Amino acid sequence: MESNEDLAPSQHVITLDFREYFEIEPSDNCQNDFLEIRDGPHGYNNQLAKLCGNTFPSRPITSSDRHLWIHFQSDENIEYRGFKAVFQFISRRDATTPERIPCYINLTDPYDGVFGKKDIPLEVNESAIAYPKLHVDCLWSITVPEGMTIYLQFMEFVLHKPNDCVNNFVQVFPNNTDIDPDVKTFCGSMANTVTSKSNQMFVRLYYLPAENKTTFQANYTAFRTIGQEAGKTCEPSEFSCEDTTCIHGTLWCDGNFNCRSRYDEEGCKLLTWATHYFRRSSASLLADTDGDIGVIKRHGGWTNIGRLKDYDDQVGKKIGRSTNHGSSGGSSLHAVGIL
Numbered sequence: 001m002e003s004n005e006d007l008a009p010s011q012h013v014i015t016l017d018f019r020e021y022f023e024i025e026p027s028d029n030c031q032n033d034f035l036e037i038r039d040g041p042h043g044y045n046n047q048l049a050k051l052c053g054n055t056f057p058s059r060p061i062t063s064s065d066r067h068l069w070i071h072f073q074s075d076e077n078i079e080y081r082g083f084k085a086v087f088q089f090i091s092r093r094d095a096t097t098p099e100r101i102p103c104y105i106n107l108t109d110p111y112d113g114v115f116g117k118k119d120i121p122l123e124v125n126e127s128a129i130a131y132p133k134l135h136v137d138c139l140w141s142i143t144v145p146e147g148m149t150i151y152l153q154f155m156e157f158v159l160h161k162p163n164d165c166v167n168n169f170v171q172v173f174p175n176n177t178d179i180d181p182d183v184k185t186f187c188g189s190m191a192n193t194v195t196s197k198s199n200q201m202f203v204r205l206y207y208l209p210a211e212n213k214t215t216f217q218a219n220y221t222a223f224r225t226i227g228q229e230a231g232k233t234c235e236p237s238e239f240s241c242e243d244t245t246c247i248h249g250t251l252w253c254d255g256n257f258n259c260r261s262r263y264d265e266e267g268c269k270l271l272t273w274a275t276h277y278f279r280r281s282s283a284s285l286l287a288d289t290d291g292d293i294g295v296i297k298r299h300g301g302w303t304n305i306g307r308l309k310d311y312d313d314q315v316g317k318k319i320g321r322s323t324n325h326g327s328s329g330g331s332s333l334h335a336v337g338i339l
């Protein structure tokens, strides 16, 4: 099994011409052995051909842009001679559409992030205005630290034609951008949550600029799964979602749902003065406001009540203390209260 990608110079397209022999095991729908060619750099781009058998493709295959995606697959049985093809880069002088401007957005915030149509680069939007009948095709790539997986939720999802899965859709690739059996295509009136298979995930927006109401906004959260065995707990810097998953501690009561259980925002609306991440000076500030902290939320990072007492004495209030956080070196506090 092999995949390859050809890239033509700017203002060129690619033609692929078969020569001398073409012998790929014939089968219904070319399901056993086949050569697949797609019009673009990815396995999800439009299929130009899926070939097998002994008949030469009748004419050269031409890309509409600078990329062709070529994939040959053979199964374990019956092997034919194969094929030979020649590719050429030809000027797109006569092309009816302009060269597509690449639209790739990398998201690398390690613990969470919000993204959507607003991230599309200016030059892509300008091209969309100039050519409203040319699809916009953008890909967001999300990468979180090794060992973590990604939980994706849509906050906004509007397609101009809700049931048009050809011209307007959002796709989520929980694994890679090849033809992935796990790919989720959303083209109705709502988009479900998706969980990645690894520390990477891809989200694609494909729409006709003429349908300018199409938009989406989503957020992602990196989470770590811990075993169910007794004694497995989240790290001090993490918050426990109470469902054997852990998210980063800064996501607790930050106004966004990050746990799949939504536990990280539970009870937070009771707060009139609260922070998920503050320091000794902030603890004093909390005391100075003469607040009566009625709720203390237990947190994976808390140590024990004995250590909490230090803080009771210091600020006269009940405040939860976690162990050191992050690289700042200072002690940080996790407290939730009601004034």
Ligand SMILES: [Ca+2]
Residues within 6 Å of the ligand: 025, 032, 033, 074, 075, 076, 077, 078, 079, 080
């Ligand atoms: Ca075969």
Ligand SMILES: [Ca+2]
Residues within 6 Å of the ligand: 251, 252, 253, 254, 255, 256, 257, 258, 259, 264, 265
């Ligand atoms: Ca949160």
